[in-house]
Amino acid sequence: MQPAAHIAVIAALRSEVAHLERRVTAGCREKVVSFGLSEVDAALPGGGLVLGALHELAGIGCQVEHGTAAALLAAGPLARVPGEVLWVLEQADIHPPALAAVGLTPDRVVYVHARKPQTGLLVMEEGLRHRGLAGVVAEFSGALGLTASRRLQLAAEQSSVTAFLLRRSRCFDNPVLLEPSAAVTRWRVAAVPSGPPLPHAPDTPGLGRPRWRLDLIRCRGSKAHSWIVEAFDATGRCRLVADLADRPVAAEPRRAVA
Amino acid sequence: MPLITAASDGRRTVVAAADRTALALGIRPAMPLAHARAMVPGLTVVDADPEGDTAALARLAAWCLRYSPLTASDPPDGVWIDITGCDHLHGREAAMLEDLLERLGRGGTHARAAVADTPGAGHGVTRFATDPAAVIAPGAHQAAIAPLPIAALRLPPETIGALRRLGFDRVGQLAETARGPLVRRFGQQVALRLDQAYGRVFEPIQPVVPDDVVAHRLSFVEPLLTAEAFGTVIDELLNTVCGKLEATGQGARRLDLLFERIDGSVQAIRIGTAAPSRDAAHLARLLRERLETVDPGLGVEAMQLRVSLAETQAFRQAAGLVEGDRPETGIAALVDRIENRLGPGSVWRATAVESDVPERSVAAVPAIGVAPATAWPLTLPRPVRLLDPPQPVDAIALLPDQPPVAFTWRRKRHRICRADGPERVHGEWWRRSAEVAAVRDYFAVEDEDGCRFWLFRRGDGADPATGDLRWFLHGLF
Secondary structure, three states: OOOHHOOOOOOOHHHHHHHHOOOOOOOOOOOOOOOOOOHHHHOOOOOOOEEEOOOEEOOOOHHHHHHHHHHHHHHHHHHOOOOOOEEOOOOOOOHHHHHOOOOOOOEEEEEEEOOOHHHHHHHHHHHHHOOOOEEEEEEEEOOOOOHHHHHHHHHHHHOOHHHEEOOOOOOOOHHHHHHHOOOEEEEEEEEEEEOOOOOOOOOOOOOOOOOOEEEEEOOOOOOOOOEEEOOOOOOOEEEEEHHHHHOOOHHHHOOOOO | OOOEEEOOOOOEEEEEOHHHHHHOOOOOOOOOOHHHHOOOOOOEEEOOOOHHHHHHHHHHHHHHHHOOOOOOOOOOOOEEOOOOOOOOHHHHHHHHHHHHHHHHHHHHOOEEEEOOOOOOHHHHHHHOOOOEEOOOOOOOHHHHHOEEEEEOOOHHHHHHHHHOOOOOOOOHHHHOOOOHHHHHHHHHHHHHHHHHHHHOOOOOOOOOOOOOOOOEEEEEEEEOOOOOHHHHHHHHHHHHHHHHHOOOOOOOEEEEEEEEOOOOOOOEEOOOOOEOOOOOOHHHHHHHHHHHHHOOOOEEEEEEEEEEEEEEEOOOOOOOOOOOOOOOOOHHHHHHHHHHHHOOOOOEEEEEOOOOOOOHOOEOOHHHHHHOOOOOOOOOOOEEEEEEEEEEEEEEEOHHHHHOOOEEEOOOEEEEEEEEEEEEOOOOOOOOOHHHEEEEEEEEEOOOOEEEEEEEEEEOOOOOOHOOOOOOEEEOO
């Protein structure tokens, strides 16, 4: 057999194996939505967040309880996907104007108050089996087993509805947040000290754009990454922090103390 | 063994009801309990349960739906069945009464029944005629109730006592008396009850269901027990009902599925839909999900599906030129499934309300059929989580117009590095008089970790009438 034929066969086998392993590779036909930042998109296989897959989001440290940045992280990309969004809540403490501020307008969001973690998972799966939704966001405070996450991932794959599981926990260093799951990407996000509202005048009072530390801790088909970004604007896009040089020390990995 | 129920009449404990054995021994309702105990030693006494009785009577009325679509409970101890146009289905009136009494007797219920032209006459004849299954011929009800005691007229006990003292014993005597003095002495009620009994005034009964509903009933040769069998029947019932709905251009908003058990009780499941639907597959799925709440007992001998609430539903083209997969049923089907599982009110959309008070700026509207308004000020900072109610915090601020330097929430001290504000929100005096002068000053602050909080101070810092200067945490960014 000619060497060229060898290469073609091996390439075909590789793509077959990749398909069997449901691995997302560059150049595959999977649909993606841009994260809203080209540097992050470049680190993600396929050039963005894969549609019809499970993505897991959580806060860091004390921010794991309310998951505020994580909620915006789910809302921003979903704002650019056409269709309705199902938002499953355990506590009805979400304030919709904040989601509208990153582009997810209230006419596109249906809220479900599930009250209990397991009910929330059931509702999420129900939503994932409903073709035509843009996505399902579920705020979940329980322990997610590998089986449960695989169910969600399979449901999302079949219907191509994108799933964002927003992990919340009353306890800061909850070990269940680190358990393995079948999610395609796993993110941790937390607010870090922001810069002055006017970069050239550091003494100006007031608040600038919030800054997030964005950790991609697991991504199927890619490596872990970490960025410091400025939060989503009204179109759900963010940008890298320009003045990384004088980044404060608090952006280093640390443990929060209550 | 004689059995009675006892209840308090405010002063003492009296007999509320007595069974046949006890009645035969001379115990009567309203007799003092001590008296009854003295008459019959070894009496079994149970506390009366009026709510339970009412509920049981309503269940009995629902069971009687097998004879007619119009039944109503007649508290404390009766059920009205409007058999107009129904008796032929059960072999004329006498056979129907016999069947009714026999079925009730098999279930352990001792009952009397009567057929009459008016509900009032039926009420009296059932309770006071000698025949336990009296059928009064059409037009003969006047003669039938004339010899009955005046207690047959559904009058309060005081009125009956007063009439007795005046020498009235029979309904006939009362009917022959001049109306004027009767009304002057006892009010309109005596005349009204007489007219109702004689059929001169139409008396509506409050049916347990409206009469113009789309419904279908299937009865079975052998009682059904399994969920699979019920599922098959549901499909069969829905085929018919959805066909009827389509013929009238309607869709179901609420469906009742009644299971008639062989012991005479009726189990029911009810589902609701967010938008009118006549999609048999969707409705069948909703009904099947509720099947686990049904206790079939010893078996179900008939099932009835009833559209208790229907709305107009426009026709839709089922297939066009382009052959594709099934048309999407929209989010309404999903909302139905979730809402039927989690209960009403658990699915909503947020809509903007024109109010500057943050907790009033969002309202929940039904997920289907209402277009949410989006009028929030997108340039003002609004938190992702809104705490309800706002949580009091200990904050230190140097000047009233300045943001706090630090605050303590849940025993954790947050030192504030950056802040924005104040955003002043005035009370809405048109809602509550307490809000006439109320003022909140909101500050968005960032602590040294970068976490952002939304704090407010009650009061403007100058006028004590605007607030007590306490600080609250209202949201987290």
